Amino acid sequence: MSTSTTAGPGRRGILRRSGARGPGRATTRLASAGFTLIVGLAMAVLLIQMQGFEPFSTLAAGVQYAVGDPTSIARTIAWGLPLYVAAIGVAIAFRSGMFNIGAEGQIYAGAMASALAGAYLGPMFTGAHLALCILAAAAAGAGLAGALGWLRAAWGVDEVLSTLLSNYIVILFCAYLATGPLRDPSRQSGTTREVVDTARFAEILPRTGLTGVVFLVVALCALGWWLSEKSVIGYRWRMTGESPAFADAAGIDVKGSRIASMVASGALCGIAGAVLVTASQGRFWTEIGSGIGWDAVLVALIGRARPVATLVWVTIYCVMRAAARGVEQVSTVPSELSLILISAIIIAAAARAGVFGQFAAFRHRFLRTKGR
Amino acid sequence: MSEPLTNAGRPLLKLAGITKTFGPITANEDVTFDLEPGEIHALVGENGAGKTTLMRVLYGMYQPDAGTIHVDGEQVEFRKPSDSIRYGIGMVHQHFMLVPTFTVAENITLGAEPGRAGLFDRKAADEAIRKPMSRLGVDLAPNTITGTLNVATQQKIEITKVLYRGARIIILDEPTAVLTPQETDELFVLLRKLADDGSSIIFISHKLREVFAVADRITVLRDGRTVSTSATAATDPKQVVxxxxxxxxxxxxxxxxxxxxxxxxxxxxxxxxxxxxHDAALDGVSFTVRSGEIVGIAGVEGNGQSVLAEALIGTVPLTAGTVNLGGREITGLGVADRRTLGLSYVPEDRHLEGIPINGSVLEGLSAGRLRSRRSWRSWGRAFPKAMRAWGSELIERYSIKTPGYDARCSTLSGGNQQKIVIARELEENPSCLILAQPTRGVDLGAIDFLYGRIAEATARGCAVLLISADLDEILRLSDRVLVMYRGRVAAEARTSETSREQLGMHMMGAKVTETAA
Structure with missing residues (x-):
C-alpha cells in the first residue's frame, strides 16, 4: 500500500502551500523576503553603476525620497492606497481558487462608476456622496467579477481566460465612454467630467496627497483579512480553493463560494478604482488605472494570497516605486531602468514564492481542460 | 505451499545493515534481508514500516546511507534501476507500467527492444517474448493491444516483462490489490511455478492470509527495522500481527x-x-440498509462501487431511480441537505475528498459544524476558543496522533488522517453512514480502532453501507453483502451464509443470480 497512498502535495488547488501555521514558517518567509531584497539591491547597484553614478549614495537618495521624512512617507502611502485595496481583493479570490486576473478591468469599471456618480449626482452631503461613489464602484466591480465567477461555477468557463479577456472589453468600453458619450467637452483628452467637490476626500496632510480615504482603506484591508482568514465564510472559500473535492464531499457550497469570493474580490477592486477617482484624480480618464490591477495580481501572487503577506509586499512595492522615482530625480538613471529593476525583483520574489509552480499548475489545468 | 528453505549454502541475495534516512525520518534502520534461490520470501509490515524504501534501495532507486547488498556473494552497488536489472533483479510495480495502446510485444520489450538502429524488429520481438510468456502460461497473440486485456492478464504481462529482462529475483509490490480472490489464487500458483523453476520472489503485502498462502519465509518490518524473519511453517498469523x-x-x-x-x-x-x-455506470441498482445493520458492497474495483457512494452522497447525479433516507426522498437534494438529513460519508480518496490535505487538522474536523452555519453568523469567527477546545477533545477521544489541532493534515499518517474523517462524520451523529474503502492505507492498529467506532455507531442505530475492495473487511464487519458487477448488483447474500470463494465467483460475473433487494 505504501506507494499508492503518497499523493503529491495538493494535486488540485492553486495555492497549495496553504493553511500553514507551524512555527518556523515565519522565519522561512522572512528569509525569503530578505533574499529577494538582496537580489534587488544587487541589481540596483549594478544598474546605477552602469550609468556611471555612485550607486550607494544614489540609492540612498532614492530611499530618502521614498521614506525619508513623514511627508514623503505619507506621499508614498497615498500613492499605494488603491493598490492595497486591489491586492487584498485579488488575494481573496486566489484563496478560494479563483484566479481573478481581471483586477485591472474591475478597477476601470469601478473608477468609471464612481466618476459618474461623483460628477452627475450631487452636490450633496460629502459623506453620503462619497459613500454613493464607493458603493457604485463596488457594485460595478462586484457585478463584473461576480458574473465571471458565475460563468465558471455554472458553466465551467475558465476564469483565468474570462477575467483576462474581460480586461480588454471593460477598459476599451470605458475608453469609449470617456472619449465619446461621456466626454468632458471642456477638455481635449478623453476624460469624463470632474466630480463635484462633495465627491472628493479631503487631504489630511497638506501637499502629500494623503486623504481621509486612508481610513477606509485600513478598514477594508482589515475586513478582507477577517473575511478570508478568520470567518466561517473564509473557511468555506479557502477549502473550496485548496481542496475543492473535499469541500464538495463535505457539503460546502463550492459554486456559491466561488461566486461569492469573486463578488468580494471584484467589489474591492472596484473600490480601488473609486479611490483613484475620489482621492486623487477627480475624474475618469483613459489611463487612470496605469497597471495597478496587474501590480495587484503580482503582489498577491508573491504574497501567496495571504492577506498579511500581501499587504507587506504592497508596502515594499510602494517604497520601491517611490525610491525609483527618487533615483530618477537625482541621476540620469531613466525610469525604464527602475522598471527593469522592479521586474527583476518581482521575478526573484516570484521564484522564491513558488509562483512558477503555480503557473505550471495553470498550464496543467488548461492542458487537461477539465472544468470543475 | 512447499517446504521451508532453511538449509542451502550462500543466499542468492543478501541485504545487510541497510539504513536510509530522509531528513529527520529514518525509513530503514539496520535492516537485514536475504533471499534463497527458488524461494518466495514475503516482506510484511504496516504502512510506513519501510518495505517500499527497502525495495527501492534494492532496485537502485535510492542509495542507502549504510549497509551492503550482495548478489551471489558478490558485493554490488546499485546507482540506478538499470544496474539492478543487470544483476537480474526485476520489479513488478503495484501500478502497472504498461502503455495501454501498445501491443503486448511492444510493452514487454519496451526499453530493451531487439533490433538495430532504433527500428523495432517485430519478428525478433515476437520470438524473444515467446519463452517468458510460455513460462507463465500466457497464451496471447503478441500483437494484442494491451489496453484490451483484463487486469490479471496485464499483471502477467508485467511479470513477463521482468522475465524477458532476465530477472532471477522478482519483486512484487502488493500484487493482489487489484485481483479477485480467484485471480489471486491463480497468481499464487504461477508464483510457485516460477519459484520451482528457480526464480526467487520477494512478495510485499500486508494481507496476512495471502502471505501465509504463498510464502516460504516471512520477514516483518516495523518502524524501519527488521523485527523477525521466520519460516512460514514455524509461525502463525497472530505472531506476525x-x-x-x-x-x-x-x-x-x-x-x-x-x-x-x-x-x-x-x-x-x-x-x-x-x-x-474510470468507474462503470450504475445500472438499476436497488438495495436497502436497515438501522443497526452493516451492508457490504463487494466487487472488483471499477464495477460501479465508487460511483454508488458518490451518487448516494449527491456528488454524482442520477439518471434514473430514487434514494430514500428515513422515509424521505433525497434524490434531488445536494450534499449539504443530505448531510443535514442524517447522511454521513467517508470518501474513498482520503487526500482529495476526505481531508483538506494542506489544511489543518481542525479545518478537517470542523467541516460538519461549519458547513451549515447560515447568514450573519458566517461572518463570525470560524475557530473561536470553544471550537478549538472541541477539536482538541475530538483529537483526544479518537486518539489522533498529531502535534496539535493546527498541524497540517499532510503530516499525519494515513491512519490518523482517516481518524479525522471518521471523527468528523460520526460526530454528526448520522442515521446512515456510507463508508468507501474506509481502511485503505490504514495500519492494523488504527483499523482495529476504526472498526470499534463503526460498531459503536451501529449500536446507536446507525445504518452503515460499507464499500470495500477488501473482502476480509466485508466479511469481518457486514451482516449482508452485495456484489457489484458492471454497475449492477450481481448477487446478495447474508455474510454468515456465504464464503470468500462464492463472493469471488460473483465478483467475476461468473454466475449472475437473481437480484433481490
Whole structure:
C-alpha cells in the first residue's frame, strides 16, 4: 500500500502551500523576503553603476525620497492606497481558487462608476456622496467579477481566460465612454467630467496627497483579512480553493463560494478604482488605472494570497516605486531602468514564492481542460 | 505451499545493515534481508514500516546511507534501476507500467527492444517474448493491444516483462490489490511455478492470509527495522500481527457488535448514473440498509462501487431511480441537505475528498459544524476558543496522533488522517453512514480502532453501507453483502451464509443470480 497512498502535495488547488501555521514558517518567509531584497539591491547597484553614478549614495537618495521624512512617507502611502485595496481583493479570490486576473478591468469599471456618480449626482452631503461613489464602484466591480465567477461555477468557463479577456472589453468600453458619450467637452483628452467637490476626500496632510480615504482603506484591508482568514465564510472559500473535492464531499457550497469570493474580490477592486477617482484624480480618464490591477495580481501572487503577506509586499512595492522615482530625480538613471529593476525583483520574489509552480499548475489545468 | 528453505549454502541475495534516512525520518534502520534461490520470501509490515524504501534501495532507486547488498556473494552497488536489472533483479510495480495502446510485444520489450538502429524488429520481438510468456502460461497473440486485456492478464504481462529482462529475483509490490480472490489464487500458483523453476520472489503485502498462502519465509518490518524473519511453517498469523503492530491484542476475526437491526433507513431503488471517470455506470441498482445493520458492497474495483457512494452522497447525479433516507426522498437534494438529513460519508480518496490535505487538522474536523452555519453568523469567527477546545477533545477521544489541532493534515499518517474523517462524520451523529474503502492505507492498529467506532455507531442505530475492495473487511464487519458487477448488483447474500470463494465467483460475473433487494 505504501506507494499508492503518497499523493503529491495538493494535486488540485492553486495555492497549495496553504493553511500553514507551524512555527518556523515565519522565519522561512522572512528569509525569503530578505533574499529577494538582496537580489534587488544587487541589481540596483549594478544598474546605477552602469550609468556611471555612485550607486550607494544614489540609492540612498532614492530611499530618502521614498521614506525619508513623514511627508514623503505619507506621499508614498497615498500613492499605494488603491493598490492595497486591489491586492487584498485579488488575494481573496486566489484563496478560494479563483484566479481573478481581471483586477485591472474591475478597477476601470469601478473608477468609471464612481466618476459618474461623483460628477452627475450631487452636490450633496460629502459623506453620503462619497459613500454613493464607493458603493457604485463596488457594485460595478462586484457585478463584473461576480458574473465571471458565475460563468465558471455554472458553466465551467475558465476564469483565468474570462477575467483576462474581460480586461480588454471593460477598459476599451470605458475608453469609449470617456472619449465619446461621456466626454468632458471642456477638455481635449478623453476624460469624463470632474466630480463635484462633495465627491472628493479631503487631504489630511497638506501637499502629500494623503486623504481621509486612508481610513477606509485600513478598514477594508482589515475586513478582507477577517473575511478570508478568520470567518466561517473564509473557511468555506479557502477549502473550496485548496481542496475543492473535499469541500464538495463535505457539503460546502463550492459554486456559491466561488461566486461569492469573486463578488468580494471584484467589489474591492472596484473600490480601488473609486479611490483613484475620489482621492486623487477627480475624474475618469483613459489611463487612470496605469497597471495597478496587474501590480495587484503580482503582489498577491508573491504574497501567496495571504492577506498579511500581501499587504507587506504592497508596502515594499510602494517604497520601491517611490525610491525609483527618487533615483530618477537625482541621476540620469531613466525610469525604464527602475522598471527593469522592479521586474527583476518581482521575478526573484516570484521564484522564491513558488509562483512558477503555480503557473505550471495553470498550464496543467488548461492542458487537461477539465472544468470543475 | 512447499517446504521451508532453511538449509542451502550462500543466499542468492543478501541485504545487510541497510539504513536510509530522509531528513529527520529514518525509513530503514539496520535492516537485514536475504533471499534463497527458488524461494518466495514475503516482506510484511504496516504502512510506513519501510518495505517500499527497502525495495527501492534494492532496485537502485535510492542509495542507502549504510549497509551492503550482495548478489551471489558478490558485493554490488546499485546507482540506478538499470544496474539492478543487470544483476537480474526485476520489479513488478503495484501500478502497472504498461502503455495501454501498445501491443503486448511492444510493452514487454519496451526499453530493451531487439533490433538495430532504433527500428523495432517485430519478428525478433515476437520470438524473444515467446519463452517468458510460455513460462507463465500466457497464451496471447503478441500483437494484442494491451489496453484490451483484463487486469490479471496485464499483471502477467508485467511479470513477463521482468522475465524477458532476465530477472532471477522478482519483486512484487502488493500484487493482489487489484485481483479477485480467484485471480489471486491463480497468481499464487504461477508464483510457485516460477519459484520451482528457480526464480526467487520477494512478495510485499500486508494481507496476512495471502502471505501465509504463498510464502516460504516471512520477514516483518516495523518502524524501519527488521523485527523477525521466520519460516512460514514455524509461525502463525497472530505472531506476525504482533510483530507488525508491536501489540498482542489486535483482533483479526469478526468484529463484535451488539446492534439490533430495525427499520429501513436507506433505500435505493433502481438508481442509474452516467459513466463517471474510470468507474462503470450504475445500472438499476436497488438495495436497502436497515438501522443497526452493516451492508457490504463487494466487487472488483471499477464495477460501479465508487460511483454508488458518490451518487448516494449527491456528488454524482442520477439518471434514473430514487434514494430514500428515513422515509424521505433525497434524490434531488445536494450534499449539504443530505448531510443535514442524517447522511454521513467517508470518501474513498482520503487526500482529495476526505481531508483538506494542506489544511489543518481542525479545518478537517470542523467541516460538519461549519458547513451549515447560515447568514450573519458566517461572518463570525470560524475557530473561536470553544471550537478549538472541541477539536482538541475530538483529537483526544479518537486518539489522533498529531502535534496539535493546527498541524497540517499532510503530516499525519494515513491512519490518523482517516481518524479525522471518521471523527468528523460520526460526530454528526448520522442515521446512515456510507463508508468507501474506509481502511485503505490504514495500519492494523488504527483499523482495529476504526472498526470499534463503526460498531459503536451501529449500536446507536446507525445504518452503515460499507464499500470495500477488501473482502476480509466485508466479511469481518457486514451482516449482508452485495456484489457489484458492471454497475449492477450481481448477487446478495447474508455474510454468515456465504464464503470468500462464492463472493469471488460473483465478483467475476461468473454466475449472475437473481437480484433481490
Amino acid at each position: 504482533a510483530a507488525m503492530t508491536g501489540r498482542g491484542d489486535v483482533n483479526l476475526g469478526r468484529v463484535h457488535r451488539d446492534a439490533a437491526v430495525a427499520d429501513v433507513v436507506l433505500r435505493a431503488e433502481g438508481i442509474s448514473t452516467a459513466k463517471h471517470r
